[in-house]
Amino acid sequence: MAILGAINPMLTVGLDGDKAWRLADYVKRDGYSALRRILESGIGQGDVINEVKKSVLRGRGGAGFPTGLKWSFMPRSFPGDKYVVCNSDEGEPGTFKDRDILRYNPHSVIEGMAIAAFAMGAARGYNYIHGEVWEIYERFEEALDEARAAGFLGRNVLGSGFDFDLFAHHGYGAYICGEETALLESIEGKKGQPRFKPPFPASFGLYGKPTTINNTETFASVPYIINMGGDRYLEAGKPNNGGTKLFSVSGHVNRPGNYEVPLGTPFATLLEMAGGMRGGRKLKGCIPGGSSAPVVPGPTMMDCTMDYDSISKAGSMLGSGAVIVMDETTCMVKALERLSYFYYEESCGQCTPCREGTSWLYKVVHRIEHGKGRADDLDLLGSVTTNIMGRTICALGDAASMPVQSFIKHFRDEFAYHIENRKCLVPVDVQRAGSGFFTATA
């Protein structure tokens, strides 16, 4: 199991059994009791939304937008079709928490979506699952079958008169479909190209109907909020940062994996839980919120706590909670080159600044890495990023620019060394040793 540790957990409690994902096991852990209580005791839609507002649950997909507020934008008493959609397209490099939630606790997502659907007056939902995790998609379908058979989904849920149908939709390899409007286009059977906003999905979403999209972990947290109450959930984290969060720790640590900790937990504690730095090496830099978040130098990172506000003060973003740890064996130019390639490859091509800009970013970082950098390349990179940012339909343009700006800002000397000396500051065999691949058997 890849959930390797926790402090005061909620989402990952009781998941050590090998059948944790089964309905019976979930019910034993108090599963579906929140949905049942809402439907049987006449708790109103507004009450549910208020509870979520009180919890200050912030979206776990990347932007950290308050979930209760988002839900209140839905025209819930308007007649007509409305949708709730779960974003399990987890493709942000460094993020692998939704996979584990769906793998070990899929019913928490189903229950959370059902509660959300009730609160917003939606009768249908979809969970969009990343194409690469096929086994998880199959498991989620099985969980849906179980929930339907037990009356938690479908017509007249638990005899309450509330109808909710939920289905799984799989992606097939396009990072951009994690962007919410691209995801909707994709469910509609089209290319996953983001839409102009406004209109926002709450007024014009799936099939043109009001729609709310939340991340897997966001939905999974909802039953726990209803059961413990919004206030207590908020207290479990820190002010303005309610609850616990799953952090996916990858890179140069001894035990890469998922860790559930209260928001506000010191980064140093999380690092320790992940077994500390591999080989006892020094932390060079850390990307604290998935590849789109600016990199933070090691010493600054060691002073951060893991919550939206602290990370933002350090000049980065908590994002999806993907903590990419890089030690001294990392060549920052090569690291940025790989990320820039990713954004270039995944740009959907709709907007010229993003399509052309990501191609330039990659080309220039590539030539620096390969000893062909030019004296003014760092300025050129800077100007390309400012020409992308804020001028595109979706946030991928910004996501491609922020790593470039932050890597150059914090590791400028390393880039300059590459350009001047046409080689890397970190010898290749040192980089290789860092990767641990050959030492695994040797």
Add this chain to the structure above:
Amino acid sequence: MLTPESLKRIDREIAKYPADQKQSAVMAALAIAQEQQGWLSSDAIECVAGYLGMAPIAAYEVATFYNMYDLKPVGKYKLSVCTNLPCMLTGGVDAGEYLKQKLGIGFNETTPDGLITLKESECMGACGDAPVMIVNNRRMCSWMNPEQIDKLLAELK
């Protein structure tokens, strides 16, 4: 050209969407067609389009947009290795190099016996398990150190 078994699976996908939104099943239908054939030929794409009542060009657009569709024949096994940054830090790139050496081919190439096609891929949402690779879009393999890779290659016959 689609077998009755494939059509049955496609019907199950169509049922997930509102009656007037059959096109929503196109991604799943194309994936099923690819699974049946090993790759996605123009015939298969047009057949899927016809079955879902959509213009062929609309199905082509989908097939060309998403990376996991293979519009050219691939080996019996397609091995996709993640080399994105989090994996790279933990041996993803080295695993790719190791595979290239072992198989004597580069990325996007197929072994002469038509058995294995090697692909470089983007984040699979499994970075904690790096190095990771996927066989035929379906089976994810974790912690692929040299020993594990040798074992996997011996298994793919």
